[in-house]
Amino acid sequence: MSGYCIACQEKPQPPRVVVVGLASCFGCQLQITNVEEHLLDVLGQIDLRYWQLTSSEPMPDAFDVAVIEGAVTTVEAEETVRQLRERAGAVIAIGACATTAGIPGMAAAGFSERPGQVYDLVPEACGDMVAPQPVGSVIDVDFEVRTCPVDSLDFIDVLQRALYGSNKAVPTRTMCGDCKRNETSCFFGKQQLCLGLVTRAGCGARCVNLGRPCNGCRGLSPDANLPSAREACERYGVPVADFDKALEMFNQVNPALAASE
Template structure:
């Protein structure tokens, strides 16, 4: 009996010291949350490092009051989600944004320009279920974030890497260079040489240029690189026989709310 009680105390102590994690979904397809489960070979190892208190995708239970790490997928599109994000920031020691929608406003962000005219184009009377809508924006436009897992959808091992950095600390710097460097290291052919648009020359690196390695041009899902030179990119389009306007249009898929893309900065 005494041994059984001792094991119980040890288990409770272990539970108390594990970082308490919550996973929340805002405006998104929830695909990035599903990607987390695709790390089957290591999933139990990952879960063994945390105390998973809440996962919106898997449970309808209310979110707990106390936690250490908040993982947020999706864009902020309502006053309710904006308040939720602010509450998460107040309570969490660390906020991780997951995927393009959370990092750049992603697909919901496509509707950002002239947003308040759009509901009336779809609904005669906006349903109450839509809530009090706001212009779609990334989580970082509302609160400070500590770590970002980019791409659409995220790479599962990239998420594991970022989670470990959040839990244990790291001096690893964020990527700032553009995807073209990855392509050169991979030895892949440049789409511009065949007159095809690719957003790798302005998109932040870090995914290893997976799409390009598979023969698909980069669509910019990692977001615009802080080192991107849009004027130089438009000039590169002209040299390749591509309309510069095509570059600007393509950027709207994942960068609609980035002020750099329309000259606001």
């Protein structure tokens, strides 16, 4: 009778993960560390091969999941994300800068003129700059963690889906529905601008719950009706120009914004 020794069986290797930062404040990566209660459990499930925020070691050649924070603003960054896409089985873009171009994206319009407004001669350290764009404009992205900065538990949820698979649907509805469910009062009734009526839901309308209007950091919802939103602004005495200007913060490179003008 043959014996069986579990200690002799080869253990499955944990998924290899790299975390890369592009043009951003690195705040989303810091948010990952703020989930102390669960962080060690998460790290125990993965082989964290590279984290730009914590180490100057070179990125390895082989890994399974690439987590990317920040907007693409240089030719070097374009090449970096393409290499990450080639090597990784799954790519996760985290934060507004990576998913919508975020704050860097505000400089995208007329970008060719902007470096000259700051530098007489652009320093070599800036590299060959390109108009800021989200990671998804350069490569196919498998998962996104939106908001600015990301919610730590939302990141863990998406990472689990990337590691183990999931059929969880990504919401496309606008934020207003969440406000109704939370029974919070509407800022438009106070003649105050709020971008919740066109912003992609998914955060639970947390800013509104805290008494602050939505600034749209999750980006435009695919279900957003911009002409109707502008009509709502007029109806409630909110300047349409203020609405359009506010949209530029996190949606400057979104084709839907240009198409609605």
